[in-house]
Amino acid sequence: MALLHAPRRGAQRMVVLAAVLLFGCVMLVGPGGSGEQQAKAAAPNFPFACGASDANRQTFALSTGSGTSTSGSITPCLSGSELELTLGSGSANVASIQGMTKVQSSAVTVKDANGTAISNIWHIAFKNFTVTSDSAGTVLKTIAGTAAAGSQGAYTLTLTPGGSPRPVFGAGSDVITDMWVTGDSVVKIDLSGWSILAGTACGLAGGSGPTLLNPSTPCTVTVANLGGDLIALLAAIGADTYNLKQVDLKFYYLVTHNSSGGVPSGDALQFPNTTVAVSPNP
Amino acid sequence: MTTSVATRTSPAPEPRNGTRWGRAGMLATVAAAAVVGIATLVDQHVLALYLDIDSEASPASFNTTALVGQDVGFGMVPTSVNGTQKSVLRAGFASATLDGFCLSQTQSLGALGSFTLKVTAGNGTSATDISASNASFDLVNFTAADAGIVLSGQDQIGLATSDITTTKTGTSYDSNPLGGPETSYGKGWIGIDASKGSFTKLKGKLYSARVLGNISLPRLSIKAFSGTSGDASACDAATTAYQN
Numbered sequence: 474m475a476l477l478h479a480p481r482r483g484a485q486r487m488v489v490l491a492a493v494l495l496f497g498c499v500m501l502v503g504p505g506g507s508g509e510q511q512a513k514a515a516a517p518n519f520p521f522a523c524g525a526s527d528a529n530r531q532t533f534a535l536s537t538g539s540g541t542s543t544s545g546s547i548t549p550c551l552s553g554s555e556l557e558l559t560l561g562s563g564s565a566n567v568a569s570i571q572g573m574t575k576v577q578s579s580a581v582t583v584k585d586a587n588g589t590a591i592s593n594i595w596h597i598a599f600k601n602f603t604v605t606s607d608s609a610g611t612v613l614k615t616i617a618g619t620a621a622a623g624s625q626g627a628y629t630l631t632l633t634p635g636g637s638p639r640p641v642f643g644a645g646s647d648v649i650t651d652m653w654v655t656g657d658s659v660v661k662i663d664l665s666g667w668s669i670l671a672g673t674a675c676g677l678a679g680g681s682g683p684t685l686l687n688p689s690t691p692c693t694v695t696v697a698n699l700g701g702d703l704i705a706l707l708a709a710i711g712a713d714t715y716n717l718k719q720v721d722l723k724f725y726y727l728v729t730h731n732s733s734g735g736v737p738s739g740d741a742l743q744f745p746n747t748t749v750a751v752s753p754n755p
Numbered sequence: 756m757t758t759s760v761a762t763r764t765s766p767a768p769e770p771r772n773g774t775r776w777g778r779a780g781m782l783a784t785v786a787a788a789a790v791v792g793i794a795t796l797v798d799q800h801v802l803a804l805y806l807d808i809d810s811e812a813s814p815a816s817f818n819t820t821a822l823v824g825q826d827v828g829f830g831m832v833p834t835s836v837n838g839t840q841k842s843v844l845r846a847g848f849a850s851a852t853l854d855g856f857c858l859s860q861t862q863s864l865g866a867l868g869s870f871t872l873k874v875t876a877g878n879g880t881s882a883t884d885i886s887a888s889n890a891s892f893d894l895v896n897f898t899a900a901d902a903g904i905v906l907s908g909q910d911q912i913g914l915a916t917s918d919i920t921t922t923k924t925g926t927s928y929d930s931n932p933l934g935g936p937e938t939s940y941g942k943g944w945i946g947i948d949a950s951k952g953s954f955t956k957l958k959g960k961l962y963s964a965r966v967l968g969n970i971s972l973p974r975l976s977i978k979a980f981s982g983t984s985g986d987a988s989a990c991d992a993a994t995t996a997y998q999n
Binding site for chain 1: 831832834839840842843844894895896897898899900901902903904905906907908910911912913914915917918920923927928929930931936939940941942943944945946947949950953957973
């Protein structure tokens with residue numbers, strides 16, 4: 474009997490396994506229905522109640538893409554989680570950006586979903602922030618303010634794009650990107666093309682670094698000190714695009730829109746060759 | 756009577772080993788018929804799809820050549836996996852089209868070894884062939900190659916998961932369609948919201964896949980393979996071709 478059964482053991486296992494697994498599969502599916510039938514009735518636009526009487530919803534004016542002017546607004550319910558966008562090491566040009574400007578002249582305080590105030594936040598806006606080097610090492614991740622899942626604790630969400638094509642944070646001719654960032658966020662601008670005027674141009678931007686003798690030193694600007702004069706000067710000479718050597722933007726909210734605050738037509742955010750991972754904090 | 760005769764004239768029956776072919780075959784036949792029927796109903800947009808992986812250590816793996824979603828949201832949520840609370844990234848789509856889909860999970864069955872259950876769908880052409888509405892996936896991690904992730908229209912990063920909008924009732928967005936936590940109004944659970952999202956050569960691991968609306972899965976195939984290589988390779992394995 475054993476000899477008769479032995480050659481068929483593999484087949485036996487597969488039949489039993491198939492029977493069990495197939496019944497398991499039956500459990501995977503159930504009666505369907507349209508999403509509309511199963512969804513709750515809701516008010517338009519922002520149906521979730523962000524605090525009692527929606528009181529914790531934050532109102533943000535949106536940049537027109539020209540200086541400090543705004544048009545339209547958006548009212549998100551903020552998670553209160555802080556993100557950080559980093560790229561570059563300061564030694565080589567890794568990105569280009571158009572017209573990065575500080576929309577509001579002073580810091581603002583915003584509130585998260587639970588009504589907690591977050592202070593020293595600055596509103597900046599730009600166009601066509603494009604990574605230009607594979608060596609940029611772009612990373613976007615949460616760095617603070619994430620909630621805990623049971624005993625697992627808080628989490629980190631990380632997006633890591635890489636390779637060519639390269640990330641874009643605001644692509645399309647009608648796309649404007651607004652961010653609300655912390656005052657200690659830093660960008661390092663390449664103003665070496667201004668030669669002996671690099672130091673002066675950097676000063677107009679609110680930064681420091683280049684000198685008469687070392688105009689190629691990156692112009693380091695913290696957002697709290699960011700000035701609009703460099704942007705105005707660049708716009709005046711028809712060259713409002715400049716190169717970045719390093720970016721470290723810590724922010725609570727980012728939104729893409731058009732110059733009137735509506736929905737733009739472009740593929741605004743592009744994360745090519747990207748890995749997205751969730752991990753518990755150590 | 757029969758028992759009495761057998762006791763008097765025959766030795767005790769030898770313990771029966773091996774497979775009860777009749778029972779297993781009947782079970783397999785019924786199950787296979789049910790799966791064929793279900794596959795037909797899924798293809799005809801009659802049934803929705805639910806999949807929950809209750810193994811913390813063995814999430815299912817998936818891949819698709821392309822996914823294009825309308826009214827897209829990604830939000831962090833807590834979820835229970837086999838009794839353990841975990842943070843996962845829940846991706847929700849009001850509607851989505853895919854170019855092929857492959858989903859697999861490998862289980863170890865002790866002395867029987869490892870087996871891989873694999874679900875594939877797609878019509879074999881390089882174009883979107885699968886459609887689903889009101890779909891969500893609880894993701895552990897994923898990669899999107901080449902063009903990767905492209906978010907179009909008005910995109911937001913930093914809102915609470917509970918504030919993300921995807922599906923609508925009539926012309927109004929539904930409240931909290933991703934089921935984000937509402938304790939403290941969703942504080943600490945971050946989300947990304949986009950008018951449209953395109954994902955190229957997508958693969959990764961997930962704990963849950965749910966399609967509450969209609970779904971069309973042409974050429975749906977559900978097979979079990981022995982082992983973990985060849986046909987049994989996980990769908991997110993680097994050597995696995997994207998399912999068309």
